[in-house]
Amino acid sequence: MPLATIVFSLAAIWILMKGTGSAGDFFVGLLLAALIIRFLRKCYHQEKSFLRVGRIGRFVVSFTRELIVANIQVLRVVLSPRIRIRPGILAYRTRCRTPFGVTLLANSITLTPGTLSVDISEDSKTIFVHALDITHPDEVREGIRLGLEEPVIGAVE
Amino acid sequence: MSEYLAAAVLLIGAFFMLVAGLGLIRLPDVYSRMHAATKATTFGMGGILSAVILFFQAAHVATHAILAIFFLFLTAPVAAHLISRAAYRKGPGLAPVTRLDEYGPYLARERSTSQTKNDINSHN
Incomplete structure (x- = not known):
């Protein structure tokens, strides 16, 4: 993300938190955001354009769909008279390359059907995923790849 | 009218919180329980x-609520990740029903290659 985007979104969050929207408040927000960025500058690196609204929208849509499916699935497991799960931890090789991409993918995995990120390998290339049903590990992998990884890469990498 | 809608959404949210609580009791190990504790609670709080x-x-109430949902979606998976990671490294293992574990071998390799990195604390 370009620094300007970060500064403006931080200022926007500031306005939302205050709940009032005067120009003075926004100015104060901009100042604070600039101050924060000044100290955290090393954490951000400049990169490509941020005009990816369409792809980000697609990510949000597929994420929301997965979230709803996830909850229905947890609901079914928890409320069934006998708990029938075949859990396990599998290693998932990710094609995300940026730290932000990997973070977003790992977080999305946790919030979506049957899967939970347990750890990320030292070289950030493998995500260890706990799944409630691991009868077919490759199906789980395919689900992550198509439902989450592709949209994440499209949106932020 | 919107009061009824609000009541319905509130009940759905509360119901998912209940499911999360039941999941914590009924599921067999830390990792399966985290599934219930993250997914159902974020959905429940969202509701x-x-x-x-x-x-x-009211606009100022709505903005606060939307921000709260946003940060919940941001922090819940991180908490689940840290709890399950710490649990695997220090605490009780996987439930007997577990079918597959590709994490254990990785962890063993990591520990044998680097003596200093086998503690959670030294990772930070």
Whole structure:
């Protein structure tokens, strides 16, 4: 993300938190955001354009769909008279390359059907995923790849 | 009218919180329980906060609620990740029903290659 985007979104969050929207408040927000960025500058690196609204929208849509499916699935497991799960931890090789991409993918995995990120390998290339049903590990992998990884890469990498 | 809608959404949210609680009791190990504790609670809180938005219908309430949902979605997976990671490294293992574990071998390799990195604390 370009620094300007970060500064403006931080200022926007500031306005939302205050709940009032005067120009003075926004100015104060901009100042604070600039101050924060000044100290955290090393954490951000400049990169490509941020005009990816369409792809980000697609990510949000597929994420929301997965979230709803996830909850229905947890609901079914928890409320069934006998708990029938075949859990396990599998290693998932990710094609995300940026730290932000990997973070977003790992977080999305946790919030979506049957899967939970347990750890990320030292070289950030493998995500260890706990799944409630691991009868077919490759199906789980395919689900992550198509439902989450592709949209994440499209949106932020 | 919107009061009924708010009530319905509130009930749905509360119901998912109940499911999360039941999941914590009924599922067999830390990792399966985290599934219930992250997914159902974020959904439940989302429902409850949406009901707040629908009931009060005021901009400043809505913005606070939306921010709360946003940060919940951001922090819940991180917490689940840290808890399950710490649990695997220090605490009780996987439930007997577990079918597959590709994490254990990785962890063993990591520990044998680097003596200093086998503690959670030294990772930070």
